[in-house]
Amino acid sequence: MPIRHCIVHLIEKKPDGSPAVLHARSTELAESQAIENMLADLNDTYNAKQGKAWGLFHAESSVYPFSGWLKAYLDGAQDFTTFSRQAVEQLQKLMEESNLSTGGHVLFAHYQQGMTDYLSIALLHHSEGVAVNAVLDVTPAKHLDLSQLHLAARINISEWQNNANSKQYISFIKGKNGKKVSEYFRDFIGCQEGVDGPGETRTLLKAFSDFVESEDLPEEAAREKTQALVGYASSQAKIGQPVGLQELSGLIDEERPQAFYDHIRNKDYGLSPEIPADKRTLQQFQRFTGRGEGLSISFESHLLGSKIEFDEARDMLIIRQLPTQLRDQLKRRKD
Structure with a gap:
């Protein structure tokens, strides 16, 4: 998974209405095994997340400027660091307007997987832990806690550039606690849901x-x-x-x-x-299926307990809301 560019900025923000403070990095991160491992772990965590949505960019505007900055970077009009700085300043602004948000380290990573280019953006947090150092002392240690990945998005750059009709080149985490928690991050990307x-x-x-x-x-x-x-x-x-x-x-x-x-x-x-x-x-x-003695039954498991009830004691299936075609056939036979 070749990493083309990667950078991390820090936004300090507490959910108490206090101003968000940006600590922006001035240069990209140098290639290292640690960065490759971090991005691989991030992708695994992101892929495993349930509750993601898929969509596309809003038309570029002063309200949704992100896609314009990304295009300028991809066209070579500005470098990756400048692009990420513009984007993180916009995120800082939206954080200040949202009392639901907390700060964290903001990762921007442009990488290639197979023949496809992606841009991942994630708000990362740390957890306190302990470590044993070289002289065998137990010391406090911080580590990235990817289990707390609640705000992240991934843009399929290749799909965006090559398929004008696509409505699913962006995926993002919607969040467990309702849409409002992730709304400001979705607006930061300038994304609208395109596919359910x-x-x-x-x-x-x-x-x-x-x-x-x-x-x-x-x-x-x-x-x-x-x-x-x-x-x-x-x-x-x-x-x-x-x-x-x-x-x-x-x-x-x-x-x-x-x-x-x-x-x-x-x-x-x-x-x-x-x-x-x-x-x-x-x-x-x-699918539960079975057939024999002129009887054939097949239904999906999620119907069990709602439209279909299994009475084990009496060896019976109770079916509610029969398919229209079957019900019509039975009515005709009765008539």
């Missing part, structure tokens, strides 16, 4: 369920395809990459690699060729 990750994932899973039902697959085959989908989507989410529908289609059915992709297109589910996978939604997805 959980919603897109639910639509993908619905499309898959419809596909499995239309194919009338044996139970084992349906289970294997479900495992292929969840495994691939989860691995993409783990490394912070989107789910490619064509690639997924090939993994689901190697003999007919276009079958699932064609199903999505023909039924017009409204999915983009690539979607961000939501880990929480994926974790809730599992």
Whole structure:
């Protein structure tokens, strides 16, 4: 993971209305193993975070100047240090206006992963700990506490520059305690939500369920395809990459690699060729299936306890809100 540029500034700010004080670094950080390790750990923590959102820049303006500064840096009109200084001064200003915010070390890192360029921005905090020094004394020590990563964003620079129609080249942490905690950081980036990750994932899973039902697959085959989908989507989410529908289609059915992709297109589910996978939604997805003696039942695990109830003592399933097609067939038979 080549690191093109990296710098850290410090903003001292307490959540009591006191002014934010900026300590800006004047030069980039030199390449080192420590920086590479820190950025690798940061990426792992960021990818594992749930509750992220995906979006795009607002149009550049005095309210949202960040994208203009980033473009000027990428076009060579200013260097990385100047760009980061402009950005962190804007963040300092927004911090002062937000009584919910606290300061911290602000990391800017431009790096390459595979053929893609990224810019990561994160507000980092320290935790107190202890260490044993060279003379075997136990001494206080501070360390970066990535478990407290609550304000961070990652910009896919390559996607932004090469795909004018993309609405998901920025990802950012929305925060556990409601939107207001992260609103000022989102406004600092100048980002608006463009893609509903959980919603897109639910639509993908619905499309898959419809596909499995239309194919009338044996139970084992349906289970294997479900495992292929969840495994691939989860691995993409783990490394912070989107789910490619064509690639997924090939993994689901190697003999007919276009079958699932064609199903999505023909039924017009409204999915983009690539979607961000939501880990929480994926974790809730599992299919219960069974067939025998003329009966075939298949449903998703998240329906258990809501639309479907399992009465183990009486060996019964109670189904509420029947699918419209099934209900209509039963009504016609009754008539």
